Amino acid sequence: MSAVLAAVLQVLLLVLLLALVVPLLGRYLAHLFTAPTHLRFERATYRLLRVDPDADQHWRSYAFSVLGFSLVSVLFLFVFGRVQQWLPLDIGMSALPADGAWNTAVSFATNTNWQWYSGEAAIGHLMQMAGLAVQNFVSAGVGLAVAAAFARGLARTSAGGRVGNFWSDLVRVVLRLLLPASFVAALVLVALGVVQNLSGPRGVTTLDGGTQQVTGGPVASQEAIKEIGTNGGGFYNANSSHPFENPTALSNLLEIFLLLVIPFAMAWAFGVIVRDRRQGGAVMAVMGSLWLVSVGLLTWAELAGHGTAPSLAGAAMEGKETRFGEAASALFAASTTATSTGSVNAMHDSLTAPGGGVAIVNMLLGEVAPGGVGAGLYGMLMLAVVTVFLAGLMVGRTPEYLGHKIGQREIVVVALYILTMPVLVLAGVAIGLTAPAGLAGLQESGSHGLSEALYAVASASNNNGSAFAGLATGTPFWNTLLGLCMLLGRFVPIVLVLALAGRFAAQHRVPVGAGTLPTHRPLFVILLSGVTVIVVGLTFVPVLALGPIAESLS
Amino acid sequence: MTELFALLRHSLAGLRVLLAATVVCGIAYPLAVTGIAQGVLPWRAEGSLVTAAGAHTTDPGAAVGSVLLGQRSSDAGFFVPRPSAAGDDGYDPLSTSGSNLGPESSELVADIRARRAEVAEREGVRPDQVPADAVTASASGLDPDISPAYAALQVPRVARAAGLPTAQVAALVTEHTDGRSLGVLGSGHVNVLLLNLAVREAAGG
Known part of the structure; x- marks a missing residue:
């Protein structure tokens, strides 16, 4: 079978798996976020923790819960990183430096999982499992909760700005979905070869008489939630290219499936929550087509192998594993950057110039196709509001979305949301490339050097976490800058999303009229796709032209 | 001031939830997976080690390497x-x-x-x-x-x-x-x- 045909068929297989699971999971998610009753063990948990799971929170209160929870998460993880050497299972690791502990704490609490460190050289097992992996669960839960609050805001009218209960959203999604799903996925991964033990490195005498340190760790349990929660932080430095994290082409497909399934299912859940499945279908169609386009482009780029080094080698195999080859690496790269995952099974810095460009653009789209767990849905819905607004301007009608008027106040909130990420990215790159301490980290000069810095800041600001890892970022400068990008890139949008949800939930319903733009038809799907691409295009074309585009043409 | 107080109140609730999550997701979950993996799939869980004769082993001392590691x-x-x-x-x-x-x-x-x-x-x-x-x-x-x-x-x-x-x-x-x-x-x-x-x-x- 030709490599191209196999590449197409592997995508078809993945799409088929997603098509089977997404509707079921979507319905289940909608149930989690709307069912009024709690399970018995959940009620016991709420009593023990003294939180009220039944208060229908005003959006401000909901936002305080999100921020308060994330604040203690950052502090807890920071302290964990500073004292890990005194804890059990430290396997000889020392304390993280203050700037590194800050960066890692923010990174995992914001669902980014940017890693300045090398897992096997810096993090003990207890910090991995009880620090970092815990945030893999709960930061994913936070994203899903905020998306659920936004969907409920859109589903409600005259509700006084109330959008639901953060604690019950968080607890339900962790206990009823992420934990059981991770448990099953972890055991499947072990069966395929992922390690799961509590040992440190152990020496074996190799075939030629040398010694090789075989590393251990609770890897499978972390690998599972790392993909399911679109987190992406590798147990080891090599992330999902490490044979102990991703041993076979089958585990590779499973991991790609896991990182895509909840983001797509959330679009379905959205349709159920707003009681009009066609709305969820339209959002999913936009997500799916943009994802497919990026998969196609990246696969083409890697299989074609243009560029000086790939041409000289005969194929773009630098930074790729033999068992995956170009196509399975491209599929992973497109999917990990189109979601907010950021795990990698190939080194993105060594992707071909157009391939690396697609990965960057995927992140700069705001990771909405399909995006991170929860974050992808609310990001896409923000763009849907922009689309409705633009369409309203074109025909001179008051724009409305799902029975909600998009007035001046609403569009100001949306505009702030849309502007946050580009400001962080462009200002961040500018700072990184003017400060000597920033420039010092670049591995390469010229357009590829710019791409390295752009990739890092885009990855941090969009909470992705993958890297052009040639950039040496484990310095106080980059750790601080990227930490700020991650923090602001996560919580400024979340507060704006919740504010809009609250406004929608406070409005009276606008009846559907002759001037209402139907938001479930193919026309809207095309408009929304166009807005998604154009909003990015206009903002980032200059920097993309100087980076990946210039490199592709050189 | 009221905002700060509200944030503090929500943070304290958040701390309790986080500690519970740490016990459940950070200790119980990985240990349960480790226990089952070690019981059912010990060779895989220990790193797919092989001896010079090509036999599976979980003992690094007897192994020449892992089939998964070059x-x-x-x-x-x-x-x-x-x-x-x-x-x-x-x-x-x-x-x-x-x-x-x-x-x-x-x-x-x-x-x-x-x-x-x-x-x-x-x-x-x-x-x-x-x-x-x-x-x-x-x-x-x-x-x-x-x-x-x-x-x-x-x-x-x-x-x-x-x-x-x-x-x-x-x-x-x-x-x-x-x-x-x-x-x-x-x-x-x-x-x-x-x-x-x-x-x-x-x-x-």
């Missing part, structure tokens, strides 16, 4: 794995990494040229016969596999050094070649450690 092999009677950027000498699991060199990197171009010349000389072939995986470093630096083409290239040299008929070594390569999973996933590959163990066995230890 390792350096300098002996002429063995198949050579891909270039590795993991650690100074390559294949160091304590320093996993690719080279991270970009497609236009002059350093990478020089590396590829040097590797191509080296492999061509070692195997006694023309430089243009050397496949891509032989001149490029993998993503992890621990790639356990090489392409079937790179394995085929090494057959004459290994057969000579091991004192085996070329056809027999070629047959061992075929035996250890895996195609794409399910016919479409990933890429064809040959596990270097298992192949080398088979060569050694065929050569009489």
Whole structure:
């Protein structure tokens, strides 16, 4: 079978798996976020923790819960990183430096999982499992909760700005979905070869008489939630290219499936929550087509192998594993950057110039196709509001979305949301490339050097976490800058999303009229796709032209 | 002021929830997975180690390596794995990494040229016969596999050094070649450690 045909068929297989699971999971998610009753063990948990799971929170209160929870998460993880050497299972690791502990704490609490460190050289097992992996669960839960609050805001009218209960959203999604799903996925991964033990490195005498340190760790349990929660932080430095994290082409497909399934299912859940499945279908169609386009482009780029080094080698195999080859690496790269995952099974810095460009653009789209767990849905819905607004301007009608008027106040909130990420990215790159301490980290000069810095800041600001890892970022400068990008890139949008949800939930319903733009038809799907691409295009074309585009043409 | 107080109140609730999550997701969950994995799939959970005879083991002291991890092999009677950027000498699991060199990197171009010349000389072939995986470093630096083409290239040299008929070594390569999973996933590959163990066995230890 030709490599191209196999590449197409592997995508078809993945799409088929997603098509089977997404509707079921979507319905289940909608149930989690709307069912009024709690399970018995959940009620016991709420009593023990003294939180009220039944208060229908005003959006401000909901936002305080999100921020308060994330604040203690950052502090807890920071302290964990500073004292890990005194804890059990430290396997000889020392304390993280203050700037590194800050960066890692923010990174995992914001669902980014940017890693300045090398897992096997810096993090003990207890910090991995009880620090970092815990945030893999709960930061994913936070994203899903905020998306659920936004969907409920859109589903409600005259509700006084109330959008639901953060604690019950968080607890339900962790206990009823992420934990059981991770448990099953972890055991499947072990069966395929992922390690799961509590040992440190152990020496074996190799075939030629040398010694090789075989590393251990609770890897499978972390690998599972790392993909399911679109987190992406590798147990080891090599992330999902490490044979102990991703041993076979089958585990590779499973991991790609896991990182895509909840983001797509959330679009379905959205349709159920707003009681009009066609709305969820339209959002999913936009997500799916943009994802497919990026998969196609990246696969083409890697299989074609243009560029000086790939041409000289005969194929773009630098930074790729033999068992995956170009196509399975491209599929992973497109999917990990189109979601907010950021795990990698190939080194993105060594992707071909157009391939690396697609990965960057995927992140700069705001990771909405399909995006991170929860974050992808609310990001896409923000763009849907922009689309409705633009369409309203074109025909001179008051724009409305799902029975909600998009007035001046609403569009100001949306505009702030849309502007946050580009400001962080462009200002961040500018700072990184003017400060000597920033420039010092670049591995390469010229357009590829710019791409390295752009990739890092885009990855941090969009909470992705993958890297052009040639950039040496484990310095106080980059750790601080990227930490700020991650923090602001996560919580400024979340507060704006919740504010809009609250406004929608406070409005009276606008009846559907002759001037209402139907938001479930193919026309809207095309408009929304166009807005998604154009909003990015206009903002980032200059920097993309100087980076990946210039490199592709050189 | 009221905002600060509200944030504090929500943070305290958040702390209680976080501590509970740490116990459930951070301790109970990984330990449960570890317990089951160790009970049901101990060989996999311990890193897929093999002995010199090719038998599965969970004892690092008895193992020559993990079938999932590539390792350096300098002996002429063995198949050579891909270039590795993991650690100074390559294949160091304590320093996993690719080279991270970009497609236009002059350093990478020089590396590829040097590797191509080296492999061509070692195997006694023309430089243009050397496949891509032989001149490029993998993503992890621990790639356990090489392409079937790179394995085929090494057959004459290994057969000579091991004192085996070329056809027999070629047959061992075929035996250890895996195609794409399910016919479409990933890429064809040959596990270097298992192949080398088979060569050694065929050569009489």
